[in-house]
Amino acid sequence: MTAQNAPDFPHSTTIPVIRTIAMPHDTNPAGDIFGGWLMSQMDLGASTIATRRARGRTVTASVDGMSFLSPVFVGDEVTIYGRILTTGRSSMRVFVEAWRRNRESNDVTKVTEATFTFVAIDATRKSRPLPPEE
16 A cells, blocks of 8 residues: 555545445446445545544534545445544534545545535534533
8 A cells, every 4th residue: 555645645634434345236327336425425434523523413514515536436445534624613624535445456546525514413403512622
């Protein structure tokens, strides 16, 4: 695998939060991995980071635009990396990037990246302040 600080490897300040295999049921009618599937994996990874920071429930409020840089194929290993960029009173912006690895090699390719905004919510689904950082 490529050195961590090289431009063709995930950003050194991100952490891996999801690793999964793209399966045939994740394809669109043309047989390619559906972009919506990839975006949902990114949302799941980002929400893991947000929920941990909020120490409770969060909701996705928005997603900055995504550009798909490279396709994902059936059988590829997809890893989602992420980190918190900023926090507000009840919200946080989480940067995530998706990388693919062909199962038969160690070559990794960046697929896309996006910034997700999350809001911490309480039991009544109203926004609540983020707790102090630990």
